[in-house]
Amino acid sequence: QITLKESGPTLVNPTQTLTLTCTFSGFSLTISGVGVGWIRQPPGKALEWLALIFWDDDKRYHPSLKSRLTITKDTSKNQVVLTMTSMDPVDTATYYCAHNSYYCTSTSCYNPWAFDIWGQGTMVTVSS
Amino acid sequence: QSALTQPRSVSGSPGQSVTISCTGTSSDVGGYNYVSWYQQHPGKAPKLMIYDVTKRPSGVPDRFSGSKSGNTASMTISGLQAEDEADYYCSSYAGRYTLLFGGGTKLTVL
Numbered sequence: 001q002i003t004l005k006e007s008g009p010t011l012v013n014p015t016q017t018l019t020l021t022c023t024f025s026g027f028s029l030t031i032s033g034v035g036v037g038w039i040r041q042p043p044g045k046a047l048e049w050l051a052l053i054f055w056d057d058d059k060r061y062h063p064s065l066k067s068r069l070t071i072t073k074d075t076s077k078n079q080v081v082l083t084m085t086s087m088d089p090v091d092t093a094t095y096y097c098a099h100n101s102y103y104c105t106s107t108s109c110y111n112p113w114a115f116d117i118w119g120q121g122t123m124v125t126v127s128s
Numbered sequence: 129q130s131a132l133t134q135p136r137s138v139s140g141s142p143g144q145s146v147t148i149s150c151t152g153t154s155s156d157v158g159g160y161n162y163v164s165w166y167q168q169h170p171g172k173a174p175k176l177m178i179y180d181v182t183k184r185p186s187g188v189p190d191r192f193s194g195s196k197s198g199n200t201a202s203m204t205i206s207g208l209q210a211e212d213e214a215d216y217y218c219s220s221y222a223g224r225y226t227l228l229f230g231g232g233t234k235l236t237v238l
Contacts, residue, residue, distance in 0.1 A: 114179035
């Protein structure tokens with residue numbers, strides 16, 4: 001059974017750096033085709049994809065936020081960490097981590113860019 | 129890159145069918161068959177309902193179906209049930225290793 005859980009501060013001051021940890025179980029980020037992503041959702045608003053890290057340490061970021069984001073993994077701890085710099089009140093949101101994996105047919109494997117298992121989310125408020 | 133366009137709300141009576149649209153461009157929805165749909169109940173995490181435009185993960189009822197025509201993807205829920213009342217989000221691969229979500233649609237079961 002795959003589970004993920006986000007952890008981190010609930011309150012961050014403007015201009016500070018946010019560090020969130022996703023601790024997962026039921027899969028390994030050392031296995032080919034596996035990825036973990038981060039998605040956020042401001043209160044009452046839509047989902048926004050932030051970043052995705054793959055088993056081979058390939059990292060992908062939302063183009064508009066790329067300069068502020070860093071995603072890393074610690075396979076020994078089954079954790080993925082997201083850091084976001086220069087936090088602003090508009091970054092107030094629930095932050096989710098989620099499992100992603102390649103799908104394989106008889107001839108090839110591909111990433112459907114879908115997140116099949118999500119953590120419960122962690123609410124982060126940016127305010128002084 | 130702009131968010132995908134979804135109707136803000138749709139509604140239907142129990143037993144009826146409803147369709148939620150998700151409009152993008154030829155650079156995202158129209159260019160790839162990597163459209164997914166998520167269901168989100170209040171205060172809960174999203175749940176994957178459809179991926180690859182038409183495929184359902186294990187455990188998702190076959191009342192949920194997906195399709196795509198041009199730059200618009202759609203998800204249809206047939207035989208509406210009270211438990212289907214939720215927010216629904218589409219997403220699409222947008223090339224260059226990026227993902228876009230839609231603005232979300234609130235489904236009300238009358």
